[in-house]
Amino acid sequence: MIILHVFSVLNLQFSIMAFKGRENFGRVGAVLAAAGSAVGLGNIWRFPIETGRNGGAAFVLVYILCVIILGLPVMISEFLIGRSTQANTAAAYRKLSPDTQWKWVGRLGVLTGFLILSYYSVVAGWTVEYAGYALFNTFAGQHDYKVMFNDFAADPFWPVLWLFVFMFVTHVIIVRGVKSGIERVSKILMPTLFLLIMMLVFCSVTLPGSGAGIDFIIHPDFSKIDGMVVLSAMGQAFFSLSIGMGCLCTYASYFRPDTNITRSAINVASIDTMIAIMSGFIIFPAAASAGYTLTAGDVGPSLIFITLPHVFQQAFSGAPILAYIFAVMFYVLLILAALTSTISMHEVITAYLSEEFEMSRKKAARMVTSACAFLGIFCALSFGLLNGFHPMGKTIFDWFDFLSSTILLPFGGMLISLFAGWHLNKKLMYDELTNYGTIRIRYFKILVFILRFVAPIAIGFIFLNETGLFDIFR
Numbered sequence: 469m470i471i472l473h474v475f476s477v478l479n480l481q482f483s484i485m486a487f488k489g490r491e492n493f494g495r496v497g498a499v500l501a502a503a504g505s506a507v508g509l510g511n512i513w514r515f516p517i518e519t520g521r522n523g524g525a526a527f528v529l530v531y532i533l534c535v536i537i538l539g540l541p542v543m544i545s546e547f548l549i550g551r552s553t554q555a556n557t558a559a560a561y562r563k564l565s566p567d568t569q570w571k572w573v574g575r576l577g578v579l580t581g582f583l584i585l586s587y588y589s590v591v592a593g594w595t596v597e598y599a600g601y602a603l604f605n606t607f608a609g610q611h612d613y614k615v616m617f618n619d620f621a622a623d624p625f626w627p628v629l630w631l632f633v634f635m636f637v638t639h640v641i642i643v644r645g646v647k648s649g650i651e652r653v654s655k656i657l658m659p660t661l662f663l664l665i666m667m668l669v670f671c672s673v674t675l676p677g678s679g680a681g682i683d684f685i686i687h688p689d690f691s692k693i694d695g696m697v698v699l700s701a702m703g704q705a706f707f708s709l710s711i712g713m714g715c716l717c718t719y720a721s722y723f724r725p726d727t728n729i730t731r732s733a734i735n736v737a738s739i740d741t742m743i744a745i746m747s748g749f750i751i752f753p754a755a756a757s758a759g760y761t762l763t764a765g766d767v768g769p770s771l772i773f774i775t776l777p778h779v780f781q782q783a784f785s786g787a788p789i790l791a792y793i794f795a796v797m798f799y800v801l802l803i804l805a806a807l808t809s810t811i812s813m814h815e816v817i818t819a820y821l822s823e824e825f826e827m828s829r830k831k832a833a834r835m836v837t838s839a840c841a842f843l844g845i846f847c848a849l850s851f852g853l854l855n856g857f858h859p860m861g862k863t864i865f866d867w868f869d870f871l872s873s874t875i876l877l878p879f880g881g882m883l884i885s886l887f888a889g890w891h892l893n894k895k896l897m898y899d900e901l902t903n904y905g906t907i908r909i910r911y912f913k914i915l916v917f918i919l920r921f922v923a924p925i926a927i928g929f930i931f932l933n934e935t936g937l938f939d940i941f942r
């Protein structure tokens with residue numbers, strides 16, 4: 469027994485020795501960076517609106533189940549694939565399975581990240597403009613927030629400029645490297661974000677008349693749960709946890725060999741879920757207090773850029789100064805959340821280019837930034853100059869969104885779980901999860917079962933549903 473233990477520790481020591489030389493995250497930094505990736509615009513606009521559409525508290529419960537049953541296993545797989553290979557996501561699959569086609573899973577992830585980053589940064593850029601509106605109190609004199617937003621989004625100049633600014637800031641952080649760039653920024657931004665969100669929740673739930681909004685998220689109406697609700701919850705869980713494209717795999721390649729993968733995954737998933745639920749506690753009570761019922765029309769960007777400015781002004785109509793502070797905090801929160809997410813997507817591609825094509829990190833980052841900014845221009849302009857151009861009924865922005873988030877992401881997630889469940893050496897998996905026997909895990913069999921059967925089948929359903937290839941749940 470003791471000899472076995474000595475062996476395990478020696479093994480771990482070996483991998484620590486082999487590990488030296490690559491930049492790495494500290495233990496807290498690892499969780500904060502990964503949580504920074506996960507917490508993003510998806511938590512703040514997508515989660516509340518999915519909750520609104522799918523029956524409130526009941527959806528929240530289904531969502532939590534999806535995070536635990538499907539999200540965590542796939543996240544754990546990405547973590548262990550990244551950490552065991554200490555390489556960019558394309559090389560990771562190649563190293564684990566040389567001479568097979570699995571390397572395409574990694575490459576597909578890089579492509580998906582590239583597409584998501586290009587359009588996500590456009591929306592991230594909008595948040596900068598809106599933080600400016602909030603700061604200069606532009607919302608106060610407005611009557612029609614819809615016109616205000618449409619005018620802005622259609623402008624040929626400002627959305628593109630903010631896109632560039634956002635890409636540039638992301639670029640600067642990436643170039644500074646893993647430790648003094650990504651980790652340091654995550655350690656500053658994540659606590660700030662948490663503080664902001666706590667203050668916003670506090671303000672929102674203490675508003676007069678906010679009770680109906682709170683009720684909506686804490687009293688489940690189970691009659692609302694059907695197949696569609698479950699599918700929406702799964703899709704949302706994947707996007708929100710940043711799984712399916714090698715983002716967490718790349719970050720995990722900077723984890724130290726003694727990082728506890730299970731614990732890190734649980735921490736990241738809990739932080740992400742908590743922040744999503746908290747943004748529900750910002751949005752619904754404020755909306756209830758303003759006497760506003762969120763409808764299906766408040767989907768996506770229109771929720772944060774049209775509905776909420778209106779709701780904030782209404783809710784705090786008795787105290788304009790509070791409306792002002794609330795709006796500033798909210799849009800700053802959005803910027804921070806978006807920034808830690810764009811950084812994580814940028815890193816996937818930068819790590820890939822610099823390692824696979826042996827170029828400096830700086831050069832790789834420059835290529836990623838310019839290419840994404842270039843593609844982003846078309847996404848940004850598709851709300852204005854290019855809005856007449858919609859091949860097959862979708863604007864360029866919608867195509868990027870649809871292709872990456874709806875098609876490639878679930879597809880990537882399915883391939884990752886099939887890879888980890890069926891193909892990956894089980895001893896290697898077990899060793900990674902237990903850090904060569906130095907920590908104990910009890911869920912290994914369940915994990916493999918989920919990765920083999922449950923996750924691929926469930927994701928297959930999301931996929932068919934989102935692409936509209938089948939309608940049996942309607």
Ligand code: TRP
Nearest residue numbers: 506508509510511708710715809
């Ligand atoms: N999870 C982030 C959000 O909620 C977005 C994001 C960052 C993402 N990296 C990702 C989504 C990788 C999918 C895959 O906004």
